[in-house]
Amino acid sequence: MLIKISGILNRSNAAIIIGLFCYVTAFAQNPDSAFSEQIIHNIKNHITYLGSDALEGRATGSNGSRLASDYIAGNLKKWAIKPIGTDSSYFQNIPMHGSMPLNDSQLLLQAQHNVINLKLYEDYLLFKCGAQTYIPNPAPLVFVGFGIIAPEYDYNDYLNIDVSGKIVVFLSGEPEFDDPEYFEGDNPTIYSYPESKQRIAIAQGAIGSIMIGHPTDPKFSNWDRLKNEFSFEDITLAFQVTSHLSLLLNPMQISNIFKGSHITFEESLEQINTHQFKSFMLNTKISFKGHFKEREFIGRNVIGLIEGYDPDMQDTYLILSAHYDHLGIGVPVFNDSIYNGVVDNALGVSGLLEIARLLKNAELPPRRSILLILVTGEEKGLLGSQYYVENPIVPLYKSIANVNIDGLAIFDIFNDVVGIGAEFSTLSDILEAIARVNGLRLSQIPPQFMGFESFSHSDQIAFAQGGIPAILISDGLNYKSLTSVEALQKWINWADQVYHTPFDDIYQPLNYKAIAQHVHFLYDFCHRLSRMEQQPQWKPGVSFRNV
Ligand SMILES: [Zn+2]
Incomplete structure (x- = not known):
């Protein structure tokens, strides 16, 4: 299962490094020494x-x-x-x-002629938001695939789409290709982090971003667990407080935000898998009036x-x-x-x-x-x-x-x-x-x-x-x-x-x-x-x- 790294250490380098290591360590492989007994004693006290x-x-x-x-x-x-x-x-x-969203926060989804009141914790989770996050007028949603702009891979989900003043919807993760060099194969690149996607969305002028867990991403498969993880106070560095609305959507609500759209979520996923996807406007809008306990x-x-x-x-x-x-x-x-x-x-x-x-x-x-x-x-x-x-x-x-x-x-x-x-x-x-x-x-x-x-x-x-x-x-x-x-x-x-x-x-x-x-x-x-x-x-x- 483990692949041993070989060939990275070149010989001359190794010689220099090893040369410095001529002294012997006290511990070697004896976990019963008085030396390690002392470490164990102190660690037990600390923890x-x-x-x-x-x-x-x-x-x-x-x-x-x-x-x-x-x-x-x-x-x-x-x-x-x-x-x-x-x-x-x-x-x-x-x-x-610090800010803690309160249950009377109001997130309204306008789906064609219906208005759906989405409930905090049940339907969505908020991060890095606060009283400064306020979207009183319904803003249109745009589905931007993974929401990534990566010039070094010549990849851009925002090509030919204007998201300024709108709310972007993106999937967790990053595109998968057969080429192991492209997006570093199976290793997640920095573009896969929600924070990177949020930064890109802000730079593109979006006023909010909605993340959807990719259906194959196990991190998002257990909503109850996510709910627990998001039940803690949200904290940022004081100078990083942003007005950007940032939320994670319960997969149960995906069909609602895709209501009336000319391409379904499932069709979009298919296009993403076959690299045919182009970002598009959804037919739904969102407004948000949050209540927060702040400090x-x-x-x-x-x-x-x-x-x-x-x-x-x-x-x-x-x-x-x-x-x-x-x-x-x-x-x-x-x-x-x-x-x-x-x-x-x-x-x-x-x-x-x-x-x-x-x-x-x-x-x-x-x-x-x-x-x-x-x-x-x-x-x-x-x-x-x-x-x-x-x-x-x-x-x-x-x-x-x-x-x-x-x-x-x-x-x-x-x-x-x-x-x-x-x-x-x-x-x-x-x-x-x-x-x-x-x-x-x-x-x-x-x-x-x-x-x-x-x-x-x-x-x-x-x-x-x-x-x-x-x-x-x-x-x-x-x-x-x-x-x-x-x-x-x-x-x-x-x-x-x-x-x-x-x-x-x-x-x-x-x-x-x-x-x-x-x-x-x-x-x-x-x-x-x-x-x-x-x-x-x-x-x-x-x-x-x-x-
Ligand atoms: Zn931890």
């Missing part, structure tokens, strides 16, 4: 607090989130890590805007610095990041309404705190400086990392790499690692070499995870968009006791039954030896990277290179 009900799921802007950030800062202080946030504190203050508040990233000891290298930085926010309190599932977010991402934060402790006390100290950023607002659209990249504390061009942690190995001791985003930069070579020193292999991301926790789905993408080579290192599917098939099944079950539910809590089974192994590997990776002369470079042709 027991960060994942407790008292922290109410650490929603961005909540009291629980404030407690979590205080706890993290307290730990950085304990290890004498330098505070370099606002006014020499551990915090970077971020102005944010302005200050969110915060937690930031600390471990200064490098080498005078020639200490003004270059390795950014180690993990998000500490989670979803908060939401729709109860079996009477539990607290979405504790233990694996996502109290665990990653705990791992980062442990890596910071180890780096700070390393016998061979880091030569470059290590910037620790515990970001907020990840679950709301990577807000904390985006804000950091727009308001960096040390220059982005001196930030040589980002290692992001979102979750850790929880099933079993692993024999291989996967570098999510590694393929874009020489971090893949470095990862392969460091993995080898640790007795691990480098594997490719299993195709089943492509749409799930891939590069775009955590903070590393924000750092990459700031021009910093970024990576998220995950366990592969080769384990000590589990077969690949069993492991994959565990992953699928976890994604399906635990991820973003109240069951991602402290009571789920966690393999602490695997966690300690992962933490130690990440520590070793950061430690070696901080002592390497060469800086990671983007590969030729990678778009982040041009930032």
Whole structure:
């Protein structure tokens, strides 16, 4: 199932990298050492607090989130890590805007002679909207296929159609072609993200956008689950508040918005599949008068610095990041309404705190400086990392790499690692070499995870968009006791039954030896990277290179 990466590491490169790695790691493959016992002990303490009900799921802007950030800062202080946030504190203050749509919001669909009152949560879900979103006069709808303009693929869904002052309707996902280069084959490109489509719609002058889950897209197949995910407060960076109406439509309503149109939805899908599709005006209109509960508040990233000891290298930085926010309190599932977010991402934060402790006390100290950023607002659209990249504390061009942690190995001791985003930069070579020193292999991301926790789905993408080579290192599917098939099944079950539910809590089974192994590997990776002369470079042709 896993395709081993081969041939990427050229020999001379490998020799240079390996040459730097002549020292031996303390852990190697002994998960029972006192060293890993200490990691396990500390991690248990951290997640027991960060994942407790008292922290109410650490929603961005909540009291629980404030407690979590205080706890993290307290730990950085304990290890004498330098505070370099606002006014020499551990915090970077971020102005944010929160809004929660209320049930008396009114979305009216004019379909020929009928007016249909669409109900919030039942018929549609809102995102990134607020009191500023107001469409009193019915605006016409235009179906724009996937809603993508991608010049490098010579693809444009907006060709010959004027959408200014109108509301666009688009499908989730992106076009599929036989050519593996075109839209990067099975790998989702940036054009598949709803945010990209929304930005394109705004740039084309549309006043609103309606997304329809593609019938073959499993992410949109379970409306009840989506309803739960959208039951949380919507948060944006204060300066990003937009008046654009943005909603996800229940598939049950598709036939209503296509009412009276000369081409049916099914015919459109057929045209899209055979690449014959042209965007067209629908025969329906929509008006919207929303009611929202709104607030302005200050969110915060937690930031600390471990200064490098080498005078020639200490003004270059390795950014180690993990998000500490989670979803908060939401729709109860079996009477539990607290979405504790233990694996996502109290665990990653705990791992980062442990890596910071180890780096700070390393016998061979880091030569470059290590910037620790515990970001907020990840679950709301990577807000904390985006804000950091727009308001960096040390220059982005001196930030040589980002290692992001979102979750850790929880099933079993692993024999291989996967570098999510590694393929874009020489971090893949470095990862392969460091993995080898640790007795691990480098594997490719299993195709089943492509749409799930891939590069775009955590903070590393924000750092990459700031021009910093970024990576998220995950366990592969080769384990000590589990077969690949069993492991994959565990992953699928976890994604399906635990991820973003109240069951991602402290009571789920966690393999602490695997966690300690992962933490130690990440520590070793950061430690070696901080002592390497060469800086990671983007590969030729990678778009982040041009930032
Ligand atoms: Zn999450």
